[in-house]
Amino acid sequence: MNRTHLIQAFEQIATAEGYHFHTMEDRYIPQIVGKYPALWLSPPTFHSIEGRTHGKITYAVQAHAMQAAAKVPPSEHAQMHAQMEQQMVEIFGKLSQREFVVAVEDLQIRHSSMTLSSHGEVATTATAKVITFF
Numbered sequence: 496m497n498r499t500h501l502i503q504a505f506e507q508i509a510t511a512e513g514y515h516f517h518t519m520e521d522r523y524i525p526q527i528v529g530k531y532p533a534l535w536l537s538p539p540t541f542h543s544i545e546g547r548t549h550g551k552i553t554y555a556v557q558a559h560a561m562q563a564a565a566k567v568p569p570s571e572h573a574q575m576h577a578q579m580e581q582q583m584v585e586i587f588g589k590l591s592q593r594e595f596v597v598a599v600e601d602l603q604i605r606h607s608s609m610t611l612s613s614h615g616e617v618a619t620t621a622t623a624k625v626i627t628f629f
Contacts, residue, residue: 497552497627508589509534525612531563557622565615572617576606579619597626
């Protein structure tokens with residue numbers, strides 16, 4: 496239940512930010528992503544639970560933001576990474592405001608030095624623990 500709400504919230508936020516949203520195992524990125532900018536949500540992983548009939552569920556979340564960069568000079572990649580980093584902070588900030596989310600903790604953002612597909616994109620990956628309540 497909470498996992499479905501979490502995925503739906505990511506889709507709504509990413510789409511509102513102008514991203515083409517996808518969620519599936521990371522190995523499918525090269526086959527599915529074809530339009531940019533894209534936000535790929537890896538399946539959230541159940542991390543822990545507190546409570547029985549009500550309480551908190553924590554999910555480990557990983558999302559990849561990708562921008563087309565095949566025709567962009569490498570000197571401009573740093574600016575693209577900075578922009579995606581800011582957007583990821585905003586996306587996770589908006590997620591933390593959803594009514595079923597207690598908190599977003601341990602947000603970490605790293606920039607990929609390699610492409611995730613064969614399209615020559617630049618990618619920024621964010622990981623976090625998202626605490627939800629039930």
